Amino acid sequence: xxxxxxxxxxxxxxxxxxxxxxxxxxxxxxxxxxxxxxxxxxxxxxxxxxxxxxxxxxxxxxxxxxxxxxxxxxxxxxxxxxxxxxxxxxxxxxxxxxxxxxxxxxxxxxxxxxxxxxxxxxxxxxxxxxxxxxxxxxxxxxxxxxxxxxxxxxxxxxxxxxxxxxxxxxxxxxxxxxxxxxxxxxxxxxxxxxxxxxxxxxxxxxxxxxxxxxxxxxxxxxxxxxxxxxxxxxxxxxxxxxxxxxxxxxxxxxxxxxxxxxxxxxxxxxxxxxxxxxxxxxxxxxxxxxxxxxxxxxxxxxxxxxxxxxxxxxxxxxxxxxxxxxxxxxxxxxxxxxxxxxxxxxxxxxxxxxxxxxxxxxxxxxxxxxxxxxxxxxxxxxxxxxxxxxxxxxxxxxxxxxxxxxxxxxxxxxxxxxxxxxxxxxxxxxxxxxxxxxxxxxxxxxxxxxxxxxxxxxxxxxxxxxxxxxxxxxxxxxxxxxxxxxxxxxxxxxxxxxxxxxxxxxxxxxxxxxxxxxxxxxxxxx
Numbered sequence: 001x002x003x004x005x006x007x008x009x010x011x012x013x014x015x016x017x018x019x020x021x022x023x024x025x026x027x028x029x030x031x032x033x034x035x036x037x038x039x040x041x042x043x044x045x046x047x048x049x050x051x052x053x054x055x056x057x058x059x060x061x062x063x064x065x066x067x068x069x070x071x072x073x074x075x076x077x078x079x080x081x082x083x084x085x086x087x088x089x090x091x092x093x094x095x096x097x098x099x100x101x102x103x104x105x106x107x108x109x110x111x112x113x114x115x116x117x118x119x120x121x122x123x124x125x126x127x128x129x130x131x132x133x134x135x136x137x138x139x140x141x142x143x144x145x146x147x148x149x150x151x152x153x154x155x156x157x158x159x160x161x162x163x164x165x166x167x168x169x170x171x172x173x174x175x176x177x178x179x180x181x182x183x184x185x186x187x188x189x190x191x192x193x194x195x196x197x198x199x200x201x202x203x204x205x206x207x208x209x210x211x212x213x214x215x216x217x218x219x220x221x222x223x224x225x226x227x228x229x230x231x232x233x234x235x236x237x238x239x240x241x242x243x244x245x246x247x248x249x250x251x252x253x254x255x256x257x258x259x260x261x262x263x264x265x266x267x268x269x270x271x272x273x274x275x276x277x278x279x280x281x282x283x284x285x286x287x288x289x290x291x292x293x294x295x296x297x298x299x300x301x302x303x304x305x306x307x308x309x310x311x312x313x314x315x316x317x318x319x320x321x322x323x324x325x326x327x328x329x330x331x332x333x334x335x336x337x338x339x340x341x342x343x344x345x346x347x348x349x350x351x352x353x354x355x356x357x358x359x360x361x362x363x364x365x366x367x368x369x370x371x372x373x374x375x376x377x378x379x380x381x382x383x384x385x386x387x388x389x390x391x392x393x394x395x396x397x398x399x400x401x402x403x404x405x406x407x408x409x410x411x412x413x414x415x416x417x418x419x420x421x422x423x424x425x426x427x428x429x430x431x432x433x434x435x436x437x438x439x440x441x442x443x444x445x446x447x448x449x450x451x452x453x454x455x456x457x458x459x460x461x462x463x464x465x466x467x468x469x470x471x472x473x474x475x476x477x478x479x480x481x482x483x484x485x486x487x488x489x490x491x492x493x494x495x496x497x498x499x500x501x502x503x504x505x506x507x508x509x510x511x512x513x514x515x516x517x518x519x520x521x522x523x524x525x526x
């Protein structure tokens with residue numbers, strides 16, 4: 001086998017080791033080992049660490065004990081200690097493919113994180129590459145602590161230990177430490193994970209346009225919460241549904257039913273193409289297209305919406321409690337049946353009726369969001385041009401760009417409007433048109449175009465950047481600030497956004513935000 005094939009096989013064994021219950025084999029204390037492994041699977045890591053340390057005092061040469069100790073150490077974020085323990089297990093237990101795979105995975109993690117710096121907030125420990133992602137630190141702390149407070153109030157969930165968070169500057173580092181592939185990112189939108197007792201997230205700098213990285217981080221914290229409260233008994237659909245439903249609560253909304261979710265759900269309902277429960281209980285990542293993946297998220301969130309409609313907040317918490325304390329050994333389906341008093345099949349039918357009554361709108365021009373891994377500095381411009389499907393519209397947009405560069409603004413506006421006549425829902429053309437209108441001091445016209453673009457592509461950072469510039473032109477500094485902060489929630493690496501946010505904040509008398517924005521601007525342009 002080639003080295004890449006061997007590496008892939010090793011990672012498969014890592015997942016087998018980390019995600020499947022530990023096999024005690026011929027260990028001297030099989031009951032103790034099994035009990036400890038169950039605690040690790042529930043992320044009761046500190047308790048497991050105390051117990052495994054006691055066990056090592058009497059069984060320090062037992063390869064199975066050493067292997068389990070390495071697993072616990074890894075879940076604590078003690079990667080150096082985990083490496084020592086798995087090496088000892090290999091030395092005492094002989095050559096074992098699964099252990100070698102785990103050892104390789106630890107080495108990969110250590111290699112990536114060796115250059116990371118640590119930052120702490122009251123409830124989180126954040127590790128990232130300060131040189132590349134240092135500007136994210138204050139945003140991360142604010143987002144995580146706000147999420148912590150909101151979810152503590154809503155679910156009475158307060159982790160005993162600080163939660164570990166790792167931010168990866170590029171896809172290569174993310175692959176090595178998460179085992180996710182480029183396909184998982186670009187098709188399934190897998191830009192974050194709650195795994196190994198920590199939150200892992202890809203820096204928005206790694207993707208063309210960025211992504212809703214703050215919401216994604218909150219989403220992953222919800223997975224952490226669900227796993228803890230359900231004792232790792234919740235199925236994928238419940239995990240993803242609740243995490244999706246709650247991911248924007250830290251900032252006060254909006255609803256999961258954005259234009260993309262509504263369109264996908266309306267299409268699926270009309271065509272009888274909802275994702276089956278069985279497929280949603282397997283893996284969202286392995287669904288075949290971005291449309292299927294995002295439909296599954298919307299569906300699962302709507303199930304939580306329906307559960308809340310029927311049972312309220314207390315009913316939802318009761319479902320989690322019953323999974324966690326073992327009174328619903330059948331998992332979420334049985335817990336839902338117990339709380340509502342219906343067979344799950346009836347629950348499923350009533351949910352579909354509830355969804356049909358939502359009066360969901362299929363919006364023309366709205367499509368599933370597609371992530372694109374950044375490959376170079378000019379990648380965004382190339383991707384934008386390629387997103388203009390009509391060749392005629394693309395040519396007219398290109399002509400508009402050349403006219404704008406020459407200062408012929410009226411002529412550029414004319415070409416962009418002609419391009420839109422050929423491709424009515426082209427967000428790249430709308431952005432070009434609005435930018436030109438702003439340069440001509442025609443902010444109200446630009447805002448009208450930008451609102452249409454925002455309905456079509458609610459996660460495109462350029463829309464909010466241009467909205468901020470338009471509102472600044474109108475001296476509506478509060479609206480400008482809101483738009484610019486939303487742009488940062490998607491792509492925080494655009495210097496112009498921070499420059500304009502500093503101006504808006506200063507005009508509003510918020511000198512602290514203005515100073516922070518100027519400091520970030522200085523770091524981005526140095």
